[in-house]
Amino acid sequence: MVAHLEGEVDAATAPTLVAGLSEALKAVPPRGTLVVDGSGLLRLGPVAALHIARLRRRAENAGVQLRVVPPRDGRPEMRAEVAGTSM
Numbered sequence: 001m002v003a004h005l006e007g008e009v010d011a012a013t014a015p016t017l018v019a020g021l022s023e024a025l026k027a028v029p030p031r032g033t034l035v036v037d038g039s040g041l042l043r044l045g046p047v048a049a050l051h052i053a054r055l056r057r058r059a060e061n062a063g064v065q066l067r068v069v070p071p072r073d074g075r076p077e078m079r080a081e082v083a084g085t086s087m
Helices: 014-027 046-062
Strands: 002-009 033-044 065-069
Touching: 002 014, 014 033, 014 046, 033 046, 046 065
Parallel strands: 002 033, 033 065
Antiparallel strands: none
């Protein structure tokens, strides 16, 4: 089973992410593999990253191997317009 993530995934879209990943995990048989393909992400916010990290524990408990493909740009948590600013 492959779950493709695209666009921006942040706190606003986290409920949709969690629901989709939960459904994908349920569809994988024990000893199967779930691939979370983040190569199409433009932004992965910290809340969304936390939910993906929690998915790893849920997958282990379900007997499912989890493989995460990282975003292509290497820094998905930062938006280009705020990457150089500080508070």
